[in-house]
Amino acid sequence: xxxxxxxxxxxxxxPPARPSRGPKPALSLGRIAAAxxxxxxxxxxxxxxxxKVAGLLDFTKMSLYRYVPGKAELVALMVEAAVGEPPPAVxxxxxxxxxxxxxxxxxxxxxxxxxxxxxxxxxxxxxxxxLGWLERVVAALDGHGLTGPERMDxxxxxxxxxxxxxxxxxxxxxxxxxxxxxxAVLGPLVHQHADRFPALAAAMATQDGRDQALDFGLERILxxxxxxxxxxxx
Amino acid sequence: xxxxxxxxxxxxxxPPARPSRGPKPALSLGRIAAAxxxxxxxxxxxxxxxxKVAGLLDFTKMSLYRYVPGKAELVALMVEAAVGEPPPAVxxxxxxxxxxxxxxxxxxxxxxxxxxxxxxxxxxxxxxxxLGWLERVVAALDGHGLTGPERMDxxxxxxxxxxxxxxxxxxxxxxxxxxxxxxAVLGPLVHQHADRFPALAAAMATQDGRDQALDFGLERILxxxxxxxxxxxx
DNA sequence: ATTAACTGTGTCCCAGGGACACTGTTTCTT
DNA sequence: AAGAAACAGTGTCCCTGGGACACAGTTAAT
Numbered sequence: 165x166x167x168x169x170x171x172x173x174x175x176x177x178x179p180p181a182r183p184s185r186g187p188k189p190a191l192s193l194g195r196i197a198a199a200x201x202x203x204x205x206x207x208x209x210x211x212x213x214x215x216k217v218a219g220l221l222d223f224t225k226m227s228l229y230r231y232v233p234g235k236a237e238l239v240a241l242m243v244e245a246a247v248g249e250p251p252p253a254v255x256x257x258x259x260x261x262x263x264x265x266x267x268x269x270x271x272x273x274x275x276x277x278x279x280x281x282x283x284x285x286x287x288x289x290x291x292x293x294x295l296g297w298l299e300r301v302v303a304a305l306d307g308h309g310l311t312g313p314e315r316m317d318x319x320x321x322x323x324x325x326x327x328x329x330x331x332x333x334x335x336x337x338x339x340x341x342x343x344x345x346x347x348a349v350l351g352p353l354v355h356q357h358a359d360r361f362p363a364l365a366a367a368m369a370t371q372d373g374r375d376q377a378l379d380f381g382l383e384r385i386l387x388x389x390x391x392x393x394x395x396x397x398x
Numbered sequence: 399x400x401x402x403x404x405x406x407x408x409x410x411x412x413p414p415a416r417p418s419r420g421p422k423p424a425l426s427l428g429r430i431a432a433a434x435x436x437x438x439x440x441x442x443x444x445x446x447x448x449x450k451v452a453g454l455l456d457f458t459k460m461s462l463y464r465y466v467p468g469k470a471e472l473v474a475l476m477v478e479a480a481v482g483e484p485p486p487a488v489x490x491x492x493x494x495x496x497x498x499x500x501x502x503x504x505x506x507x508x509x510x511x512x513x514x515x516x517x518x519x520x521x522x523x524x525x526x527x528x529l530g531w532l533e534r535v536v537a538a539l540d541g542h543g544l545t546g547p548e549r550m551d552x553x554x555x556x557x558x559x560x561x562x563x564x565x566x567x568x569x570x571x572x573x574x575x576x577x578x579x580x581x582a583v584l585g586p587l588v589h590q591h592a593d594r595f596p597a598l599a600a601a602m603a604t605q606d607g608r609d610q611a612l613d614f615g616l617e618r619i620l621x622x623x624x625x626x627x628x629x630x631x632x
Numbered sequence: 633a634t635t636a637a638c639t640g641t642g643t644c645c646c647a648g649g650g651a652c653a654c655t656g657t658t659t660c661t662t
Numbered sequence: 663a664a665g666a667a668a669c670a671g672t673g674t675c676c677c678t679g680g681g682a683c684a685c686a687g688t689t690a691a692t
Contacts, residue, residue, distance in 0.1 A: 173587065177591075184637075184690080184691085185636070185637040185638060185691070186636090186637050186639055186688065186689055186690075187637095187638065187640085187687080187688045187689055188638095188639085188688095188689085189639070190639080190640080191639095191640095213679055213680085214679075214680065215679070223640075223641095224641055224642080225641095225681095226641065226642080226681085226683095227640050229680095229681075230638085230640070235679090235680070235681095282520060285516055286515065286516060286565070286568070286569075287565075287569035288569075289584070290584065292591075292594070295587075295588070295595060295598065296594075298595075298598055299594070299598045302597040302598050302601045303596075303597035303598075306597055311604060311606070312601035312604035312605070313601070313604065313605065313606055313610065313611070315597075315601045316602070317610070317611040317614040318614075318615075320562045320563065320566060320611060320615070321559055321562065321615035321618065321619075323562060324558040324559045324561055324562025324563070324615075325555055325558045325559065327558055327561070328557060328561065329554065331519070331520070331521075334520070334521055335520075335522075349403050349404075349407060350523070350524065353407065353411065353529075354529070357411075357526075360526070360530075361530075361532075361533040362533075363533055363536040363540055363549075364529065364532055364533045364536050364537075366540075366546065367536045367546035367547070367549045368546060369546060370545060371546070371547065376547065376551070377547070377550075377551040377554060380547075380551040380552075380555075381552075381554070381558075384552070384555065384622035384623055384626065387621070387625045387626070388618035388620070388621035389618055391621045391625065392617075392618065392621070418659080418660085418668075418669085419660065419667070419668040419669060420657065420658055420659075420667090420670060421656080421657045421658055421659095421668095421669065421670050422658080422669095422670085423669090423670070423671095424670075424671080425670095425671095447647080447648055447649085448650085449647080449648070449649095457671075457672095458671065458672055458673080459648090459650095460651095460652095460671075460672065460673080461670075461671050463649095463651095464669085464671070468649080468650075469648090469649070
């Protein structure tokens with residue numbers, strides 16, 4: 165397995181390859197990843213197969229294996245291609261504003277590429293861009309009395325929250341996708357069994373139109389963080 | 399698609415079926431789900447196939463389709479089977495203690511059945527037990543001045559955090575699984591590119607042995623929540 | 633000019649999900 | 663009691679997807 169991991173590391177971190185003798189490659193990792201992203205954006209990660217990616221590029225399935233060892237690595241490349249740069253660090257902005265900016269941008273990213281939720285489950289090798297996000301968040305927390313592990317944990321905490329929100333946002337999305345009815349199924353279900361889920365039924369009864377889930381959780385986390393930082397400083 | 403959703407709802411929520419005429423079923427949804435859980439516990443969700451589940455029960459693959467419409471529904475049943483009951487509500491316990499208990503138990507559950515992380519991505523129909531957890535958390539927040547959506551958002555926030563922790567715990571697990579080396583790969587990677595990830599390198603340098611990620615995030619969330627509750631009350 | 637390395641392709645294999653027709657069994661109805 | 667209807671489990675078939683492998687064509691170094 166360390167073979168495969170090293171293979172993925174080479175693709176994500178290594179130099180853009182250095183061909184020496186034979187014919188020039190007609191494809192590139194970038195084009196392959198972009199094709200995969202296009203399919204995933206349009207039809208979801210499940211629709212991404214070697215065949216379809218190759219077909220979109222007018223190549224044969226097996227030619228992809230000249231560039232990518234397997235599907236896992238292809239997905240890793242797709243993730244790295246879809247993950248944009250984190251918002252730049254602006255001088256004079258406090259940690260709270262920076263973390264808010266990062267979270268918002270991350271949420272936008274997950275809204276644009278919902279399949280990232282599926283592609284980033286389970287243990288995997290992270291690419292430079294992905295690590296860049298982590299760096300950005302950890303850096304924003306520098307110099308406020310938090311230990312190293314605490315800064316890492318905060319990053320995980322924020323990412324987990326945005327993930328959770330994005331996941332339920334996807335389920336509730338009222339577009340033509342097959343999942344549209346899921347909330348329409350769950351709501352009546354709770355009401356139908358209101359005796360078993362009284363608190364839930366009550367909580368779901370009051371609906372303000374706006375979707376403040378992201379901001380609400382974010383504010384709670386940041387409030388809690390602020391309390392800790394103040395306590396450490398004082 | 400609402401067909402499939404309704405089918406899943408019938409399996410998860412409907413009565414335990416009502417045979418009328420033909421031969422008695424030799425199998426049951428419970429046994430099938432248990433077999434699937436056993437395989438997933440041992441080899442991961444990816445190893446769960448109709449064949450293996452049927453084989454474990456000494457039946458043919460196709461006989462499973464007499465009970466379950468497809469694999470998605472099988473996984474839903476597995477989830478519902480693996481999800482235990484939430485910790486009971488104890489009178490005299492504050493909301494903070496109750497939420498802590500729920501989070502801890504959820505974390506234990508995910509540690510026992512890591513494949514739940516894979517099985518609960520994406521939109522899906524939730525079963526009674528799963529909804530019971532949500533009910534439990536929302537109920538613990540009753541009567542503290544939070545709106546319905548706010549209580550729901552808090553539940554999502556907590557679940558997202560525990561999920562995130564469980565995910566990184568799985569990646570770091572030092573057992574014989576193939577993912578063991580992932581952290582061993584990521585660490586050196588950060589150090590190797592310490593110039594691009596200075597904050598990250600610094601944060602990863604200081605390692606206290608204990609794994610406090612779960613509690614740290616939980617305390618932050620609860621602190622932030624407490625601040626809101628106090629503000630609302632005052 | 634020759635050779636070695638490399639690219640893209642066609643063919644093959646296997647595993648997994650699912651459709652379908654078929655046989656056997658049980659219970660309801662007449 | 664006897665037929666009929668509904669249901670259980672099976673074997674066979676098809677499709678899709680991932681991947682191995684040998685092959686032919688292409689290019690650069692020697």
